[in-house]
Amino acid sequence: MLTSRISSLPLKSILPCSHLLSPLRIPTRSLNVAIIGSGPSGCYALKYLLSSPLNSSNNLRINVFDKCHTPWGLLRSGVAPDHQDVKNASNDFEAAFEREEVKFYGGVEIGKTLKLQHLTSTHKIIILSHGCSTSNFPSLTSSPSPSNVIHSKNIVDWYNGVPGVIGPILNSKNGVLKVTIIGGGNVTLDISRILLKSVLKCPSLEESDIVERAFERLRREVGRVEVRVLNRRGGMQTAFTIKEFRDLTKMTGEDMGINIKKEDIEKSTNEESLTELDKSRPLKRLWKLLSSVSSSPTTGTIANLSIEYFLNPYGYTVDPSTNTVTSVKCRVTELEGEPFKQKPKDTDVEVDVETDLVVWSTGYKGEAIEGLERYFDNGVYRCEGGRVGVEGGCRLYACGWIRRGAVGIVGTNIQDARETVRRVVEDFEGGEGEGGGEGGGVEEVMREEGVEWVDWEGWKRIDEVERRRERKRVDEQIREKIVDVDEMMKIGKYL
Numbered sequence: 001m002l003t004s005r006i007s008s009l010p011l012k013s014i015l016p017c018s019h020l021l022s023p024l025r026i027p028t029r030s031l032n033v034a035i036i037g038s039g040p041s042g043c044y045a046l047k048y049l050l051s052s053p054l055n056s057s058n059n060l061r062i063n064v065f066d067k068c069h070t071p072w073g074l075l076r077s078g079v080a081p082d083h084q085d086v087k088n089a090s091n092d093f094e095a096a097f098e099r100e101e102v103k104f105y106g107g108v109e110i111g112k113t114l115k116l117q118h119l120t121s122t123h124k125i126i127i128l129s130h131g132c133s134t135s136n137f138p139s140l141t142s143s144p145s146p147s148n149v150i151h152s153k154n155i156v157d158w159y160n161g162v163p164g165v166i167g168p169i170l171n172s173k174n175g176v177l178k179v180t181i182i183g184g185g186n187v188t189l190d191i192s193r194i195l196l197k198s199v200l201k202c203p204s205l206e207e208s209d210i211v212e213r214a215f216e217r218l219r220r221e222v223g224r225v226e227v228r229v230l231n232r233r234g235g236m237q238t239a240f241t242i243k244e245f246r247d248l249t250k251m252t253g254e255d256m257g258i259n260i261k262k263e264d265i266e267k268s269t270n271e272e273s274l275t276e277l278d279k280s281r282p283l284k285r286l287w288k289l290l291s292s293v294s295s296s297p298t299t300g301t302i303a304n305l306s307i308e309y310f311l312n313p314y315g316y317t318v319d320p321s322t323n324t325v326t327s328v329k330c331r332v333t334e335l336e337g338e339p340f341k342q343k344p345k346d347t348d349v350e351v352d353v354e355t356d357l358v359v360w361s362t363g364y365k366g367e368a369i370e371g372l373e374r375y376f377d378n379g380v381y382r383c384e385g386g387r388v389g390v391e392g393g394c395r396l397y398a399c400g401w402i403r404r405g406a407v408g409i410v411g412t413n414i415q416d417a418r419e420t421v422r423r424v425v426e427d428f429e430g431g432e433g434e435g436g437g438e439g440g441g442v443e444e445v446m447r448e449e450g451v452e453w454v455d456w457e458g459w460k461r462i463d464e465v466e467r468r469r470e471r472k473r474v475d476e477q478i479r480e481k482i483v484d485v486d487e488m489m490k491i492g493k494y495l
C-alpha cells in the first residue's frame with residue numbers, strides 16, 4: 001500500500017535533495033580529486049565538493065596535499081597568534097577530514113616531493129589552492145643584503161612557528177628596539193601589535209599560540225619598542241582596516257602611545273582624496289579615527305607606535321662593520337593623479353628614519369607549481385570562473401589567493417571556492433570528467449617514490465601533543481607548536 005502510494009508521487013517529493021533531480025550524470029566510476037593546499041580556500045573547496053552532487057555516489061575520493069606537515073595554511077602560519085577567533089575557522093573544516101572519502105597528505109610538496117605527473121596520472125581533477133607564499137622587496141643597496149632587513153613573512157613565520165625559520169636579528173640598543181615597517185596594511189598592524197604586546201607583557205600574548213622561540217627572545221632581548229610605520233601615500237589611502245587599528249588604540253595608556261602627525265593628516269586632505277573620502281563609508285569611519293588619534297597623540301614609557309605618511313624609502317645608511325642598516329633614507333612625497341589612482345611623487349625633501357630593524361611589509365606573491373608555468377601570469381593562474389586548463393587529461397581548477405592574488409580575508413575565499421566547485425560539477429555534468437587518471441594508486445606512487453607523509457590521524461596526534469599542558473608557558477596557552485619537522489614526522493608519520 002505504502003509502496004504504491006510512493007510510486008504514484010512525483011519524483012521530486014520523494015527525493016530529499018532537489019539537486020538529485022538535475023540532469024547530472026551520477027559518476028559510476030571512481031572520481032579522484034586532488035586539492036593542492038589545505039589553507040582556507042582548499043578547505044572551502046573540500047567542503048563544497050563533499051556537499052555537491054558529485055558526492056551523491058560513493059565513488060568520490062578527495063586527496064588533500066600540503067607541503068606543510070600540518071593543515072590550515074595561513075590560518076596556522078599567517079594569522080596573528082592573538083587572533084584566535086580567526087584561527088578558529090579551522091574548527092569548521094575538521095569534520096570534512098574525518099570523512100572516509102577524504103585523505104590528508106601533509107609534508108608533500110607538489111612539484112617537488114611529488115611531481116605533477118604523479119597527480120595527473122592518478123586524479124581526474126586537480127584544484128590548485130596553494131596560496132601565495134613567496135615574498136620579495138627592493139634591495140635599495142648595492143652592498144650585500146644587510147642582516148637586519150627582512151620581509152614581513154620572515155617575522156610572521158617566526159612567531160607562528162614555521163619550521164626552520166630563525167627570525168630577525170633584534171639589535172636593540174640599551175634594551176630599546178627601533179623597528180621600521182615599510183607598508184601599512186593589516187599584516188603591518190599584526191606585527192606591530194605582537195611587538196608592542198610583547199614588551200607590554202600582555203597576558204593575551206602569553207596565552208596565545210605564539211611559539212616560545214619568538215616569545216622568549218622578544219621578552220629577553222627587547223625591553224622597549226618604538227615602531228614606525230612608513231606609508232608612501234597619504235592617510236586617505238591607508239591600507240589597514242578600522243577594526244585592526246581600533247584594537248591598537250585600545251592598548252594605549254601610560255605604557256603605550258600612538259602618534260600620527262597633524263601635518264600628515266592635513267596634507268592628506270587634497271581635493272582628490274576628499275573625493276575618495278566622499279565615496280567610501282568605511283574610509284569615513286577610519287578617517288575619523290585617524291584624525292582623532294592625530295589630534296591627541298600619546299607617548300608611552302615602553303611602547304610606541306607611529307604611523308607616518310608621505311615617505312618613500314629610497315636607500316639605507318649601512319654600518320659596514322656589522323653590515324646592518326642604521327637608518328632608512330626617505331624622500332618626502334606628494335600625491336598626483338585622479339581620485340582612487342593617486343600615486344606618490346618624490347619631492348626633494350629628505351628624511352632619515354633611524355632604525356635597528358627594517359621590515360618590508362609589501363605583500364605576498366604566488367608561484368606556479370612546476371609544470372604549470374604556462375597557465376601562470378603575474379603571480380596567479382589565468383582562469384575563467386576557476387577553470388585553468390587540462391593537463392594529461394586531468395582538469396585543473398584554481399581558487400583562493402593563487403586564483404585572485406594575495407588579497408582578502410579568510411571569508412573572501414568562500415565565494416571563489418564555491419564558484420570553482422560549481423565549475424567542476426558543471427564540467428563533470430557536461431561529460432568533461434572522462435579523461436585523466438583512473439584514480440587510486442597515489443599512495444602506491446608515493447611509496448614507490450619514497451615519499452613519506454603525515455596523514456589526518458597523524459595530524460591529530462601532533463595537535464594533541466601541541467595542546468598538552470606540559471608543553472605550555474601557562475595553563476591558558478592554547479598550544480605550543482612543534483617547530484621541528486623531524487619531531488612532527490616522529491609523531492605524525494603515516495606508516
Ligand SMILES: Cc1cc2nc3c(=O)[nH]c(=O)nc-3n(C[C@H](O)[C@H](O)[C@H](O)COP(=O)(O)OP(=O)(O)OC[C@H]3O[C@@H](n4cnc5c(N)ncnc54)[C@H](O)[C@@H]3O)c2cc1C
Pocket residue numbers: 036037038039040041042065066067068071072073074075078079080083086108109110111129130131132133156187190364369399400401402407408409410411412413
Ligand atoms: C600575515 C597574514 C595575516 C593574516 N591575517 C588574517 C586575519 O587576521 N583575518 C583574516 O580573515 N585573514 C587574514 N589573512 C588572510 C588569510 O590568511 C588568507 O585570505 C587565506 O589564508 C588565503 O587562503 P589560501 O587557501 O588561498 O592560501 P593559504 O592559506 O596560503 O594556503 C595555501 C596552502 O597551500 C600549501 N602549499 C603551497 N604550495 C604547495 C605545494 N606546492 N604543494 C602542496 N601544498 C602547497 C601551503 O603550505 C598552504 O598550506 C592573513 C594573511 C597573512 C599573510
